[in-house]
Amino acid sequence: MGETIKIAVTPVIQGGGSLFTPEQFATIGKVVGTDAKIEMTSFKQLYVEIPLERREEIVASLQQSGLEVYPAGFVTKSLIACNFCKGAEEAGLETARIVNKAIAGIETPTPIKVGYAGCALGTSEPLLKDIGIVKMRNTFDVYIGGEAKGLKAVPAKLLVSGVSEEELPQVITKIISFYKENAKGKEKFNRFVDRITLEKISANCL
Missing domain, CATH: 3.30.413.10 (Sulfite Reductase Hemoprotein, domain 1)
Known part of the structure; x- marks a missing residue:
């Protein structure tokens, strides 16, 4: 896979809680590939490990599906x-x-x-x-x-x-x-x- 980076993926803040749609899950699986590592965190974010060289492409696809993407690691987490x-x-x-x-x-x-x-x-x-x-x-x-x-x-x-x-x-x-x-x-x-x-x-x- 080469050099990788983790990104944090979450649905928009909405009534009813942290709600992903089936289409959004399908998009995540499609754009990150079968070898990606996806972790559910305790703070309502998915940590997704992706190839660094494809970061912009993957982030754009996830955002287009209505998801929000943030840095992982030592940052303020999404609300x-x-x-x-x-x-x-x-x-x-x-x-x-x-x-x-x-x-x-x-x-x-x-x-x-x-x-x-x-x-x-x-x-x-x-x-x-x-x-x-x-x-x-x-x-x-x-x-x-x-x-x-x-x-x-x-x-x-x-x-x-x-x-x-x-x-x-x-x-x-x-x-x-x-x-x-x-x-x-x-x-x-x-x-x-x-x-x-x-x-x-x-x-x-x-």
């Missing part, structure tokens, strides 16, 4: 959203898409997972993500520092409440930028939050 069970408008589907467009694929010292819940039920488990967003009526609460792995799993801590729809993408990107600028090497995000403190992050990002 891990809920199923929008309260409806697209009430749960903030369009806002989630705007946030995803702002954050997905940003290079980071370690991979960053951002969760989004359209209501306080939190079915997407946003408080177990590095950054969690919870819609509360017409504004949003932002949590940071969650860790789901290991025996010392911890929920994220509330950083700010009452963030408007217009302010939300900028708040999240500022947090990610502050982490990039101040992390020590490959410091995990939750450890970064503990070291820097909520107060300093709030002072620099809000």
Whole structure:
């Protein structure tokens, strides 16, 4: 196969969850070939290993089928959203898409997972993500520092409440930028939050 590269493939954020169509799966199989390695990740992305020389061609075909393609590895993952069970408008589907467009694929010292819940039920488990967003009526609460792995799993801590729809993408990107600028090497995000403190992050990002 020669030199290869991994790409992250995901369906668009939509009501009902992470829904692939049969045609999209068929497209993936057709364009990557029978020798490709495809991994289902815990953050709702397919990691697909493809020939580097065919990257542009394959990405274009996947995007044409309605899929989204992002870098794999040490980047901010595409938004891990809920199923929008309260409806697209009430749960903030369009806002989630705007946030995803702002954050997905940003290079980071370690991979960053951002969760989004359209209501306080939190079915997407946003408080177990590095950054969690919870819609509360017409504004949003932002949590940071969650860790789901290991025996010392911890929920994220509330950083700010009452963030408007217009302010939300900028708040999240500022947090990610502050982490990039101040992390020590490959410091995990939750450890970064503990070291820097909520107060300093709030002072620099809000």
